[in-house]
Amino acid sequence: MNYLSIDFGGTYIKYGVINEKEKVVYFNKVKTFSHCGPNFVLARLLDIIFKMISDFDVLAVSIAVASPVDPEKGILYNPPNLPGFEVFDLGKYIRERVPVPVFIDNDANLYALGEYFKGAGEGSKVMVALTLGTGVGGGIVFDGNLWYGAHGFGGELGHITIDPSGPLCNCGNRGCLEALASSTFLIGFVKRRLAEGEASLLASFRDSLTGEVIYNKAKEGDFLAKEAFRRLGKNLGIGLASIANIFDPDVIVVGGGLSGSREFFAEEMMEEFNRRALLSTKDFCKIKFSELGDLSAIWGGYFRIIQNIRR
């Protein structure tokens, strides 16, 4: 008996098969080619599912999508990094074609669920998880359950206002955590400073800046690159303190691609967190980094299946 868990992102489709003994028996990662549009991407997704169903005895499938999702039906709402999908009933589409139960959820939610049961949140009662990448995603888990809110859209921790006069966010708001603690923030910060004439190794990457380029230059000791990460750490610390005060969690788990650069922001993050969190929560709330890497949402999808099949 095996379960197929897919992490369907804008850049990669990662997928793993986990057996009933909770062992990952297969894992792979392919490019999404999301710019080729929904028809191409959906065919790709179905290929993977059918290949896995024929190779393994797959009992159920979960799909973590980088999109606001109605977690009951599996409808996607305007995924920003999956162009052309707009409002799309992925649940219906997949269920009409695949002969086993299919569960669809937001990727940050399933990443959180994975970390709660198998990663940095293991053993906690209440856990909040943040993913830092192009944007900032969030998931909240209490007593093993995800917080969905009244309509399935809860946990948008990237859209807490951190600084009302801060930079514009993709959501249209100003100064969201997402606009202040993502690779988008790093790039914007560096561009602004370069435009102001600051000298930096990053000047020659002006038009091809990425989080990775900035990280690499920080490792080479570039001041501006390091400063961008320090600012990100401070902003993130403000967000973590608000999250701790609101939820009183045992653990906040910080993950996502950017968390690999923690050496350049962890100190400022903790400093600001300790400055701002309430005494009553600060002493109890640990800040940890994600432990599952590529597998976090894969594990989360597995637990999503197990929880729902048992019901």
Place this chain on the structure above:
Amino acid sequence: MNYLSIDFGGTYIKYGVINEKEKVVYFNKVKTFSHCGPNFVLARLLDIIFKMISDFDVLAVSIAVASPVDPEKGILYNPPNLPGFEVFDLGKYIRERVPVPVFIDNDANLYALGEYFKGAGEGSKVMVALTLGTGVGGGIVFDGNLWYGAHGFGGELGHITIDPSGPLCNCGNRGCLEALASSTFLIGFVKRRLAEGEASLLASFRDSLTGEVIYNKAKEGDFLAKEAFRRLGKNLGIGLASIANIFDPDVIVVGGGLSGSREFFAEEMMEEFNRRALLSTKDFCKIKFSELGDLSAIWGGYFRIIQNIRR
């Protein structure tokens, strides 16, 4: 069969008796005289409880306290408006002396529970409630349950950072919602503007400013008083948008003493909320004002008893 529900605040002790048909059969409100210290206040509290137990057939007692509370044991942690209590095991103290079950909780939590079952949150699945007064309290209710977090301190919505460089908050942080949407904010704002030389009816109240005074002058058309409320509305709107994005509630209920001044801040509050909340949450999340007034935490205490006795 009756239940005694007490709302134990820094200024007033309000108490009500609710019968098994969910009818309020008695209500009263006396001054706390918290400046007289714990011994005096505790004797006063016990007097009320014994009087009610002898007059009515009281099956259980709930006490809503203006303090961080361990909701299982009933320990108070440094209630800011009950001087001398510091860390005090109110649960133990009352249970040793009172012969019926006693439940103790944070007042904002029980206010939220009351609004959820009997007030502006009636019929909702997920509700968040804010109280605006000297400070800002919060409570989160989902499927009839309060969000306590991992250690009982969850729901401190007054301590979300709204503006990292904003005014100092009582908690030591800068720019908390509490520092930007309370009567403390109104007073500080008016004082600063008066010190800058602004002309206002409030100038003669410089040393005796209260939320009520500012409200009264706003009603007389004073520009500075109205401006203070407008700023409060804008700040509150920022907080409400973060709360909506995080929780995806059906309703956010705004209550507390200051909510009576809504005519002077509701418009700016809604403007800022609509500017900042995500599309996915904004359309679903209603902002309502508290409907239960003095009785909200009294009702909440009743439901806290009922939920726990049924278990």
